Amino acid sequence: MTAKLELRDLEKRFDETVAVKKLSLSLEKGEFVSLLGPSGCGKSTTLAMVAGFETPTAGSILVDGQSVEGLPPQRRRIGLVFQDYAVFSKLSVRANLAFGLEAKGVGRAERAKAVQAIAERLDLTNLLDRRGDRLNMSEMQRVAIGRVLVTEPQLVLLDEPMSNLDAALRASLRGEMKLIQKQLQQTVLYVTHDQVEAMSMSDRIAVMSMGELQQIGTPEEIYRRPRNRFVAEFIGDPPINLIACEVQTGGGQVAVTTAGHRGLVLGRGSAPAGRHWLGIRPHDIRIGTGGSFPVRFLETLGAEEVLHVEYGGQLLQIVTPTGQAREGDRVSLQFDLRRALLIDAGSDAVLPIESFGVAA
């Protein structure tokens, strides 16, 4: 049965390096949570501690409320999915699926039954006699996951399983993975540095930086209500625009003035006066004709374009439908202030402002 996973103040030090710092988070039964962050932020070390390959320096790991301290990896009932969905190329799908059970000494009849059941759930019945090296990537993904699930793990851990695959393949495998997860309802901890992967597949995302958890939330929360500058900048492609602004407060209202606009009212709240950052995502800026901001260049994405527009000495990135502007045009800019963020330049925290445009 799939289980609940709790990490409490988990810490790992390697001599001077604090790889993971007081990490607390919990995964509900059946939840798909991604650990997302740049290289070296402590994702793999966290995974290795949960799997039992690394011993925590401090803190605890609980599976269904029971500490796993001291339990070797093979006694943790954890399913690990390897990089690139490696399967044994010379073995049949059936033998690949049976491998983990055989290693555990499960008898032939029981093995056959379990393999049949998992093959049915993952739509692999017609492929049971096919060799590993005759599978396409989507089939390999299912076999790699099936090989793990057949052992009835309490938790499934995946460490950058798609990292060496090309972009088109990753996109189609992401979709399939989501379907598999929906159907199987396993508790999954998925490690990735790829925000698109995390955003598209996860129930919740835990964003890490330099060993510390920055925020945990649904993809929507992480994208729309990041807690700090790191999360705001790490999530979103193209990245959020950060515009230097001067904050004015009064009557419970917060307004900002930037190099290109005066007195933009963000909403109700309080903010320290002075210079801070106004965060606006590239999809939340509209362009108009007859303005004063020059389009320096544009990148075509297909149906959309990214305009690079000069604004008070910096280049803003703006996503528009293709064909709305050309290089050298001068455009006006309208920010969707309901979706703007105000980021404290001192603490890097996103300041809580209740937008007038969004119902409470």
Ligand SMILES: Nc1ncnc2c1ncn2[C@@H]1O[C@H](COP(=O)(O)OP(=O)(O)OP(=O)(O)O)[C@@H](O)[C@H]1O
């Ligand atoms: N065995 C080790 N000995 C010493 N330092 C280590 C060891 N393993 C990891 N580290 C350090 O701990 C920090 C976190 O590494 P970790 O591999 O967990 O990060 P990551 O987010 O998974 O990055 P990547 O995606 O590059 O693997 C890094 O500074 C790394 O150099």
